[in-house]
Amino acid sequence: xxxxxxxxxxxxxxxxxxxxxxxxxxxxxxxxxxxxxxxxxxxxxxxxxxxxxxxxxxxxxxxxxxxxxxxxxxxxxxxxxxxxxxxxxxxxxxxxxxxxxxxxxxxxxxxxxxxxxxxxxxxxxxxxxxxxxxxxxxxxxxxxxxxxxxxxxxxxxxxxxxxxxxxxxxxxxxxxxxxxxxxxxxxxxxxxxxxxxxxxxxxxxxxxxxxxxxxxxxxxxxxxxxxxxxxxxxxxxxxxxxxxxxxxxxxxxxxxxxxxxxxxxxxxxxxxxxxxxxxxxxxxxxxxxxxxxxxxxxxxxxxxxxxxxxxxxxxxxxxxxxxxxxxxxxxxxxxxxxxxxxxxxxxxxxxxxxxxxxxxxxxxxxxxxxxxxxxxxxxxxxxxxxxxxxxxxxxxxxxxxxxxxxxxxxxxxxxxxxxxxxxxx
Amino acid sequence: xxxxxxxxxxxxxxxxxxxxxxxxxxxxxxxxxxxxxxxxxxxxxxxxxxxxxxxxxxxxxxxxxxxxxxxxxxxxxxxxxxxxxxxxxxxxxxxxxxxxxxxxxxxxxxxxxxxxxxxxxxxxxxxxxxxxxxxxxxxxxxxxxxxxxxxxxxxxxxxxxxxxxxxxxxxxxxxxxxxxxxxxxxxxxxxxxxxxxxxxxxxxxxxxxxxxxxxxxxxxxxxxxxxxxxxxxxxxxxxxxxxxxxxxxxxxxxxxxxxxxxxxxxxxxxxxxxxxxxxxxxxxxxxxxxxxxxxxxxxxxxxxxxxxxxxxxxxx
Numbered sequence: 083x084x085x086x087x088x089x090x091x092x093x094x095x096x097x098x099x100x101x102x103x104x105x106x107x108x109x110x111x112x113x114x115x116x117x118x119x120x121x122x123x124x125x126x127x128x129x130x131x132x133x134x135x136x137x138x139x140x141x142x143x144x145x146x147x148x149x150x151x152x153x154x155x156x157x158x159x160x161x162x163x164x165x166x167x168x169x170x171x172x173x174x175x176x177x178x179x180x181x182x183x184x185x186x187x188x189x190x191x192x193x194x195x196x197x198x199x200x201x202x203x204x205x206x207x208x209x210x211x212x213x214x215x216x217x218x219x220x221x222x223x224x225x226x227x228x229x230x231x232x233x234x235x236x237x238x239x240x241x242x243x244x245x246x247x248x249x250x251x252x253x254x255x256x257x258x259x260x261x262x263x264x265x266x267x268x269x270x271x272x273x274x275x276x277x278x279x280x281x282x283x284x285x286x287x288x289x290x291x292x293x294x295x296x297x298x299x300x301x302x303x304x305x306x307x308x309x310x311x312x313x314x315x316x317x318x319x320x321x322x323x324x325x326x327x328x329x330x331x332x333x334x335x336x337x338x339x340x341x342x343x344x345x346x347x348x349x350x351x352x353x354x355x356x357x358x359x360x361x362x363x364x365x366x367x368x369x370x371x372x373x374x375x376x377x378x379x380x381x382x383x384x385x386x387x388x389x390x391x392x393x394x395x396x397x398x399x400x401x402x403x404x405x406x407x408x409x410x411x412x413x414x415x416x417x418x419x420x421x422x423x424x425x426x427x428x429x430x431x432x433x434x435x436x437x438x439x440x441x442x443x444x445x446x447x448x449x450x451x452x453x454x455x456x457x458x459x460x461x462x463x464x465x466x467x468x469x470x471x472x473x474x475x476x477x478x479x480x481x482x483x484x485x486x487x488x489x490x491x492x493x494x495x496x497x498x499x500x501x502x503x504x505x506x507x
Numbered sequence: 508x509x510x511x512x513x514x515x516x517x518x519x520x521x522x523x524x525x526x527x528x529x530x531x532x533x534x535x536x537x538x539x540x541x542x543x544x545x546x547x548x549x550x551x552x553x554x555x556x557x558x559x560x561x562x563x564x565x566x567x568x569x570x571x572x573x574x575x576x577x578x579x580x581x582x583x584x585x586x587x588x589x590x591x592x593x594x595x596x597x598x599x600x601x602x603x604x605x606x607x608x609x610x611x612x613x614x615x616x617x618x619x620x621x622x623x624x625x626x627x628x629x630x631x632x633x634x635x636x637x638x639x640x641x642x643x644x645x646x647x648x649x650x651x652x653x654x655x656x657x658x659x660x661x662x663x664x665x666x667x668x669x670x671x672x673x674x675x676x677x678x679x680x681x682x683x684x685x686x687x688x689x690x691x692x693x694x695x696x697x698x699x700x701x702x703x704x705x706x707x708x709x710x711x712x713x714x715x716x717x718x719x720x721x722x723x724x725x726x727x728x729x730x731x732x733x734x735x736x737x738x739x740x741x742x743x744x745x746x747x748x749x750x751x752x753x754x755x756x757x758x759x760x761x762x763x764x765x766x767x768x769x770x771x772x773x774x775x776x777x778x779x780x781x782x783x784x785x786x787x788x789x790x791x792x793x794x795x796x797x798x799x800x801x802x803x804x805x806x807x808x809x810x811x812x813x814x815x816x817x818x819x820x821x822x823x
Contacts, residue, residue, distance in 0.1 A: 277708045278708055278709050279708070279709040279712040279713070281707075281708065282684075282707040282708055282709055282710060282712075282713065283524065283684070283713070284624055284625065284646060285624040285625075285643070285644050285645035285646030285647065285681060285684060286624055286625075286645075286646075287645075288707075288708055290708075354628070355625040355628050355629060399603055399629075400602070400623075400629075401602070401621070401623030401624065401625050401626040401629055401644070402623070402624060402625045403623055403624060403625075403644070404623055
């Protein structure tokens with residue numbers, strides 16, 4: 083069962099820096115051998131992977147799934163099918179559901195539903211505060227015992243400095259990070275686009291880019307004060323990245339991720355009132371996008387997350403300011419990241435590192451590598467095969483891709499979870 | 508009048524931004540013609556005969572709705588007014604439903620006012636009618652800019668080279684945005700005057716000069732265009748009080764003296780007397796052209812309906 087021999091693949095393992103042609107043997111759902119020198123056992127099905135890339139299954143640090151409470155947008159099962167089509171085998175689910183994942187029983191429910199999909203490892207975050215309302219801390223210890231991976235209020239910023247201080251202090255006792263949506267809530271309230279010339283022309287209420295950097299600055303100070311680990315999600319501005327770079331140099335427990343829209347698109351994508359490109363944080367001017375690309379290349383950014391936020395037509399077919407922010411991102415995570423490889427900004431190993439080993443290290447999980455004995459979570463992709471993103475034809479339920487119409491090079495051909503093929507014919 | 512090029516190539520009038528100077532000039536020429544005919548009491552009731560014009564207003568309006576109604580009737584259209592109470596609209600969800608309804612009614616010309624920027628553009632993708640934006644959120648109010656430009660042109664003989672000061676709550680003003688686009692396209696010099704809290708971000712990148720001091724801003728102005736300050740802006744904390752606003756940014760005789768002696772005063776209405784404009788100025792027939800703005804409004808809307816109806820005939 084679940085034995086397979088890949089032949090002639092380009093083996094890519096960012097954890098060890100491996101990038102060379104070779105074979106890979108799966109036995110009993112685990113990686114048994116990699117390389118060229120091992121003997122070929124009899125009676126095991128083979129897969130000719132000549133010219134194709136074989137890498138650890140992707141670890142998505144941040145995705146909203148509709149369950150519980152918003153099943154009309156996405157269910158755990160539909161999110162899992164989109165994830166594996168994107169090469170993702172481990173998915174961290176945000177807790178700002180309805181009800182919020184602030185109770186051990188709810189964490190267990192999500193874990194159970196995730197396991198029932200049989201194709202991904204679903205790791206729920208616990209709510210950082212009760213009902214993700216930013217006031218009282220949730221029960222971190224009990225949530226961890228139930229299986230929570232870390233703590234966050236999802237797309238809600240923890241606005242109160244006192245609450246954030248307590249969260250960082252308390253989470254430190256359990257050695258877990260607190261993930262912040264870095265946007266000062268009172269400055270961002272009611273905003274629909276990044277404040278600036280474009281928002282002024284469109285007559286849209288603006289969110290100043292400083293709303294991000296000022297919350298990052300505050301929370302860096304709180305990390306210094308508490309010794310806690312703060313992780314900033316979907317960082318989108320050069321100013322915030324500069325602060326994070328300095329904090330890292332100081333040795334503080336400060337990390338961050340970004341999402342593909344922030345290094346692939348800029349604010350002009352919302353022209354013609356395209357609500358699929360309405361995101362939170364909002365898309366930025368191109369100067370910020372370039373800073374995000376630079377921070378991916380220099381290592382300031384620790385991971386690329388899909389930041390998947392499923393929305394349905396009723397959420398999006400509205401005047402721009404009334405439309406719900408958020409974009410579907412599971413199926414396009416790898417393809418859009420590879421665009422930066424084709425563009426020469428990142429090496430292939432760097433790009434995969436941001437999608438596998440580095441998020442695994444942030445979460446402290448055994449995944450994201452091609453080591454002998456490790457669970458055979460794998461993605462097989464063609465680095466050069468072209469395809470076009472088409473909202474309406476994406477895997478999973480959510481179709482609200484900000485990349486609708488984008489031509490990409492790099493297509494997932496197969497995904498394996500613990501040695502079992504969960505995507506691709 | 509006939510034109511050798513399509514004046515509104517999209518088949519809608521959603522914004523001034525994007526219109527080329529020849530298009531604007533042609534619309535103004537046509538409107539001027541209608542102003543003349545209106546004064547002579549002549550009508551052209553065959554032009555839109557058999558056409559249905561629907562005024563779809565999601566926000567209260569008397570002036571603009573009446574103006575479009577009159578324009579439509581003078582050209583012979585069947586005019587229907589639909590007021591959609593904002594309270595019954597569930598977050599704009601009915602916008603798409605409304606579009607479906609309008610298509611079933613075979614509406615030809617749709618005049619839309621909506622509290623959300625971009626709502627007429629969204630409707631235009633869903634309806635078969637030609638859509639005219641009668642004000643959307645804080646985005647644009649194109650026919651207001653046309654009527655303002657026509658009023659200025661009639662009084663000053665030109666737009667090019669004039670200095671136009673737009674004063675007050677620019678941040679929330681669709682009138683200001685449309686005027687900025689139109690006047691800068693026609694090579695007028697545009698100044699914005701207001702407290703920094705009421706000037707939109709990066710406004711200078713629209714090709715205007717920004718002033719926070721009325722004396723400097725009005726110096727040498729040919730046209731002083733006042734904007735309405737909505738009461739809720741005070742409660743929103745953007746301005747401390749109406750008396751402070753009037754003291755520094757309200758137009759009275761003393762401040763108007765800083766502009767050119769022949770400067771005209773405009774206001775899109777409805778006015779807040781004593782907040783952004785002193786009654787003595789608003790009612791001064793030597794300076795105020797507010798009445799003429801209303802008259803030109805009907806003429807400009809006739810011109811827009813005429814142009815869009817030509818496209819309807821072409822496509823029929």
